[in-house]
Amino acid sequence: DAKTTQPPSMDCAEGRAANLPCNHSTISGNEYVYWYRQIHSQGPQYIIHGLKNNETNEMASLIITEDRKSSTLILPHATLRDTAVYYCIVRLAVQGAQKLVFGQGTRLTINP
Amino acid sequence: DTEVTQTPKHLVMGMTNKKSLKCEQHMGHRAMYWYKQKAKKPPELMFVYSYEKLSINESVPSRFSPECPNSSLLNLHLHALQPEDSALYLCASSQGQTQTQYFGPGTRLLVL
Numbered sequence: 001d002a003k004t005t006q007p008p009s010m011d012c013a014e015g016r017a018a019n020l021p022c023n024h025s026t027i028s029g030n031e032y033v034y035w036y037r038q039i040h041s042q043g044p045q046y047i048i049h050g051l052k053n054n055e056t057n058e059m060a061s062l063i064i065t066e067d068r069k070s071s072t073l074i075l076p077h078a079t080l081r082d083t084a085v086y087y088c089i090v091r092l093a094v095q096g097a098q099k100l101v102f103g104q105g106t107r108l109t110i111n112p
Numbered sequence: 113d114t115e116v117t118q119t120p121k122h123l124v125m126g127m128t129n130k131k132s133l134k135c136e137q138h139m140g141h142r143a144m145y146w147y148k149q150k151a152k153k154p155p156e157l158m159f160v161y162s163y164e165k166l167s168i169n170e171s172v173p174s175r176f177s178p179e180c181p182n183s184s185l186l187n188l189h190l191h192a193l194q195p196e197d198s199a200l201y202l203c204a205s206s207q208g209q210t211q212t213q214y215f216g217p218g219t220r221l222l223v224l
Binding site: 034036041042043044045046049087098099100101102103104105 | 116154155156157160168200202204210212213214215216217218220
């Protein structure tokens with residue numbers, strides 16, 4: 001199973017870009033990288049996902065390296081409300097179904 | 113609209129009680145999921161339903177019994193739980209099993 005490795009915690013100043021790294025060196029060719037975040041025991045919130053190409057939406061950008069072994073989530077202008085645990089997840093195909101296997105995540109703190 | 117609702121928000125039950133958690137979505141999604149999240153840990157998959165049929169059971173003890181009565185509704189029946197089953201129970205849904213999962217706010221369960 002592809003696994004992800006993230007730093008346990010990061011800090012970022014409000015208004016700056018937050019860059020969250022993720023390693024997924026055993027990812028297979030058809031496995032997607034997903035990012036979710038969880039704010040203080042609420043349900044995880046979907047942020048973005050990608051397969052090979054870089055992706056951008058209204059929340060964030062996802063940069064995937066050419067060899068697909070790592071990726072970076074970028075929050076371009078972090079606010080205090082972006083303080084959360086961010087999960088980088090590889091979606092696995094198992095028994096004909098798909099499942100998300102969450103790692104430990106990165107606790108991102110945005111400081112005023 | 114990406115809303116998944118869960119009831120109740122909080123539940124306290126004794127070890128001899130029988131209770132049920134409910135999850136509902138009206139997005140036309142055909143895959144639904146139950147996750148369990150212990151304090152300070154990432155969510156862990158319990159069950160996956162696809163087109164109202166159980167497709168994944170992650171070796172969950174039989175005191176947890178899922179049910180998918182129709183495509184919009186997912187229940188988790190609880191019986192003879194243990195204190196270590198106290199956790200946040202999260203429901204998610206996706207258009208199909210290969211699409212993005214959207215999570216509900218969760219039910220916080222305390223077993224006494």
